[in-house]
Amino acid sequence: MGMWMLAAVVATVALMLFQAAGALWVAAIALWIVVGYAGDVIDALAAAVMLVVLGAPAVLLASKSLRRSLVSPHLLALFKRILPSMSETERDALEAGTTWWDADLFSGKPDWNKLLSLPAPSLSDEEQSFLGNEVNQLCALVDDWESTQLWQGLSPQAWQFARDRGFLGMIIPKQYGGKQFSAYMHSQVVMKLSTRCSALAVQVMVPNSLGPAELLLHYGTDAQKDYYLPRLAAGTEVPCFALTSPYAGSDAAAIPDTGVVCMGQFEGRETLGLRVSWTKRYITLGPVATLLGLAFRAVDPDKLLPPGVEPGISCALIPTTHAGVVIGRRHWPLNAVFQNGPTSGSDVFIPMQWVIGGQPQIGKGWRMLMECLAAGRAISLPSASVGTAKLAVRGTSAYAAIRRQFKTAIGKFEGVQEALARMGGNLYMMDATRKLSALAVDLGEKPAVISAIAKYHVTERARAVVNDGMDVLGGKGICMGPSNFLARAYQQIPIAVTVEGANILTRCLIIFGQGAIRAHPYVLKEMHASTETDGRKALLDFDDAFFGHVGFVCANAARALCYGLTGALLKPEVRAAAEDMLRYYRAVDRLSTAFALMTDFAMFVLGGSLKRRERISARLGDILSQMYLISATLKRFEDDGRPQADAPYVHWSVQDALARAQNALIGVLDNFPNRALALALRLLVFPFGLPYREPSDALGGEVAEAMQTAGPGRERLLADCFVADDFGDPIACGELAFALLPQVEAIEHRFKPAVHSGALAAIPQSLVEMREWVADAAASGLITAEERHVLSDFARYADISIQVDDFSADLNAAADVGRRQAMTERRKEMAEAEAE
Structure with a gap:
């Protein structure tokens, strides 16, 4: 009996693991019962009962025609009832952008060979020349202290240089006079500028991120492109984009600013247009902009638009000299002096041709914004935050090595080494994440989930790096002045945490909330099937998606058990990966399986309430995020040629991320409403206890020592920082x-x-x-x-x-x-x- 039952368990796990077809399940059940009867393990009555209890349901589910007639219609009706309602703006946000490596991490079995085969991000000769010449020249024209204390912004000379040399048109194609730089080059420029002056980095970053140029490139009419893109590339137009309203804030889809479709006078003739009223704030470059990109909600009370055109959130370009446009006042965000301020207008008439894309794009602004943000958010703030972190690490590590107390360099004190280890490990992982995310954009992706991960985690780790730097600097760090290289970064790091989706919102609602639907292999298919108007197609699509989903859950449960019992040692070796890093690939495989399984049970148990259980959603997002950060770190190590001097950074950062992911998973289980199911899942995933530990003190000491040792290793960590040729710096x-x-x-x-x-x-x-x-x-x-x-x-x-x-x-x-x-x-x- 024991061997017979063991065979059943092993066969079940194997069939689940390989997502066996229904016919194979039926055959396996029949064979098992026949063997049991033939071997006198069970009698005829027991065999008959088993055939009815196990065989009949297996046959029903294995036969698509029977299943679709007797089972799937009821499941589809139930799914429609429990599916939470979704607005058009929510649907646009969920469906914007593309999935990429995040989908692999959701699959439970990421294809590492696919990731490692991607090219390392690189610069063309033209880009390298610009980075080493024009970017250095611009950095030499600014000084963070003088920008904040003397100019309250960029000096006129620096701002003019940036406009004249094409810094505001890096993403614009050459046919319009732009640089047509890659996303990686865009990232490199922003990062390097951020090691010198925050105001400079922001004022160059914003025109090349979400704004008029990006929107025109993707959605503008030919006439709009031909007129505006050359002017933006040449710097004769300074753009800004106004989205945030005082009473909408992070809920940008609820903007109250309106544009009423009407007839009005423009250039002396009656023209179809919109009478727009808006009040916006936090608009970077707003005080000095010549071209205002504006998001508003179009309404058509008089039905002047053609039939079928649905008004809604729309985007327009308005010259700031146009009558009724109010700009010029400034915000003062934490002593940062990049140009940022409010804008407003009341009943400002604009012609329909000022809508980006013209009349056909009325009401499509939200999707436009979500798709562009998916790419831009992967570059701008992660790059600026890495630059800030490199500034902190370069200055602090040198200071710790040369500053002596008690006749000993402070960098040799264990307490200081603990802070330095966090700084170095975090920076290595941050920079790896920046590079991989920019590579995704260069590969043609609009990685909505990955951009949210990069924005949240890179800015948060930058905050940690700067805080640790301040602790090491001590009294030097708290006295303002030109000799303090870190004080302004310490003041201003909350800005990066707040903008382009506040970090609390991003963590609690976006990373997992969007990823669970977009990157999951079946959920979005099930949702689309449930809203399909063709009943027959809806049934067929839902049946395929739902039972594929069931097989997916079973496979992950079996894989989680195997990984838990073996420590993922059964996973095939990753080709072209460093031997001493293979354990980390296996660890992510194990977490990916556990994450996929936990995701499905969370959605099954909590249903539509999951989006209101923000702490559970946030922790699930943390697991996904840490896996992505580890993936980026491992790929960077391979792309760099596996330099052994960098191994301490890799080991520290990956071990730290594994411990964070594990803690997040345990946090989900500890707070899961179904306690019995949570206990079962914990035993399934971690049958022998928690396997991952935080980095050891010895490893932290290695990282701190590497940061205080001159040579190629330190220079790789700090690559493309700007260091002034200035005895006063x-x-x-x-x-x-x-x-x-x-x-x-x-x-x-x-x-x-x-x-x-x-x-x-x-x-x-x-x-x-x-x-x-x-x-x-x-x-x-x-x-x-x-x-x-x-x-x-x-x-x-x-x-x-x-x-x-x-x-x-x-x-x-x-x-x-x-x-x-x-x-x-x-x-x-x-x-x-x-x-x-």
Whole structure:
């Protein structure tokens, strides 16, 4: 009996795992019963009962004609009753964009070979030249402190350079005079600008993201493209896009701004158009824009539109010089000085040809916005946040290496190393996510779910990186001034967290809420079938989707059991993957299966209420997100050629993400309303306990050490940062001191016996004492001329990098800008004098 029952369990798991056809299930059940009867395990009565109880339902479900006649109509009716109602705007949001690697992660069995075979993101020769020349030139024209304190924005010279050199037209095709850069290049530019000046990055980022150029490219008429795109590319038009209303906020689909279809006077003749009224806020470039992109809700009370045209959310382009347009006032978001402000208008008549795409696109604005946002959100804020994080890591890691307390570099203290490890590990994963998301856009995807993941998690990790940097810098981090490279980032990081979909909203409603329907292999098909008007087609489509869904759930349950019992060791090896990383691919396979299974049970048990159970939805989204971040990290390691110097970053970030995903999954199970089912799922997924742990202290120490070691590994982590050629710049001086540190340590090591014996005083830390010590040592013949220059230069650069600023008693920082310039010139003179 035992072997017979064991055979039934093994056969059932195998049939579920391989999603066997119904006929094979029927044959297997019949064979099992016959073997049991022939082997005297069961008698004839028991065999007959089993054939009725097990065989009859199997035959019913295996026969499509019987199933579609007797079962599927009732299931379809039930599905229609329990399916939550959905507005057109919700449907547009769900169906906007495309699915990509997120669909693989939803499948329970991601195809790693497909992901790893994708090309590494790269730049053309033209793009590389622009990044190394024009971008560097623009960065050299700005300074974050002077932008905020002196100009309250970009200097006129920098802003004009950006417009003249095509920075506002990077996504516009060359036929219209634009750069036609790739999404990856767009990302590289924004990231590099963000390592220098936040206002600069934002004012370049926005025209190349969701706005008039993007909307025109996809939906504009030929006349609109021919007129506006060359002007946008040349910078003669400065665009903005106005979506957010005071009383709609994140619920952008509920915008109250209206455009009434009517006849009106335009250029001296009666014209069909709209009389638009709006009140918008948070509009980047709004105060200086010459071209206003506007989202509003079109209404047609007099039925002037052709039959069949449904009014609704629409988008138009309005010159800001047009009568009735109000711009010019500014918001002041957390001391950030990028141009941002409100705009309004009351009963402003615009002709129909100003609607983007003309009259045929009336009412289609919401889908336009959702599809464009799906691509733009994958690039803009993730890129800016990575730039901010690189600025923080470069400055903080150098500071930790050169700043000494208790005769020891603070970067060697374990508490500081713990913070540095988080900074380095987070940055490596953030940059990997940025690159993979930009690659998706370059491959033609509009990755709605992935863009939401990238926006949320990269901005949140940037916040963590900046916070850790502030902790390491200590007093230097809290004193404002040109010597503080991190204070403005610390002030302004909530801006990235808030815009383009506030992070709480993105995590709780978008990542899983949209992904569960779009990326799931069957749910959207079931929903479409339930709304199909052709009854016969609806039944056939639903039957295929529903029973495919059942097989999918069974396969994931069987796979989860196998992975839980074996630790996913049965998964086939991933081709072209580093041997020491294979365990992470298996771990994501295991989580993917558990996630897919948990998703289906959550939707089954909670039904339409799942979208109101935001904390469960958020945790499910966290699991999906961490799997995507791990995927990006593993691919980056492969794309970079598996450099072993980078392995500590990979191990730390992946282990951290696995622990986060596991905690999110346990959080779902601990808060699942059906406690018995939650316990069963936990035993199925984690039969031997929780397998994933946070990174060890030793691994964190390796990451911190790598960040404080000059060489290719650190430069890969910080690639494409801008570092000024400026003796007054704290980042530049920190890097100069950091570069000399190995030579300084070698000199100190040579002197260690003499210091211990008392024959020589220890090398001091302060600039004045160091000069005296160096002069005495040189006079005594203890150091060479080259060593004297090394120690003197190190002391000078280190002194500049650790200083903080002070101002006049009235804190008139703007008046002290000139003092900083004078100090820079004085430091250059000092350096030249010492060199002589």
